[in-house]
Amino acid sequence: MEAPVLVLNANFEPINVCDMRRAVGLLLTEKASLVVNGRGEIKTIHHSFPRPSVIRLQKMINRPRARLKLTRREVFRRDNYTCQYCGKKTTDLTIDHVTPRHTGGKHVWTNVVAACPSCNHRKGGRLLGEANMHLLRPPAEPPTNANYLFGRHLSENMEWETFLIGW
Numbered sequence: 001m002e003a004p005v006l007v008l009n010a011n012f013e014p015i016n017v018c019d020m021r022r023a024v025g026l027l028l029t030e031k032a033s034l035v036v037n038g039r040g041e042i043k044t045i046h047h048s049f050p051r052p053s054v055i056r057l058q059k060m061i062n063r064p065r066a067r068l069k070l071t072r073r074e075v076f077r078r079d080n081y082t083c084q085y086c087g088k089k090t091t092d093l094t095i096d097h098v099t100p101r102h103t104g105g106k107h108v109w110t111n112v113v114a115a116c117p118s119c120n121h122r123k124g125g126r127l128l129g130e131a132n133m134h135l136l137r138p139p140a141e142p143p144t145n146a147n148y149l150f151g152r153h154l155s156e157n158m159e160w161e162t163f164l165i166g167w
């Protein structure tokens, strides 16, 4: 029941990813309809119903375009799993606040980068200039297109791809 399900708005705009339990609930209460069933069936004693991969809400909901939450995982993905100081690609990464928090640096996309532990240690609580270190590129908020927003699920859910294009 852990598999992610892509939720489309009534106009087919991808708006969310939910878990299987929630998706099945939306289908059973007819708040959503099945768009892609790529995962066989869920069987109970009396019923069997399709395991959804993509569902579509029956009623259009109005909401602002989804934005990515600032999480460690998303910062590492944005920075392509690469230390933004030395350029090393690694799974052993930390979050560095470019302007340290104790000097007023905020926890925002434009002030956080992926850093390997040794670069993070070398920089310490200092500003770039003080540490004489340089960024590969200035940190920015990631793109808000659907392909990027939901892209981390794509490798396991290739059937989503056609629903993400163009949004």
Ligand SMILES: [Zn+2]
Binding pocket: 083, 084, 085, 086, 087, 088, 115, 116, 117, 118, 119, 120
């Ligand atoms: Zn590094």
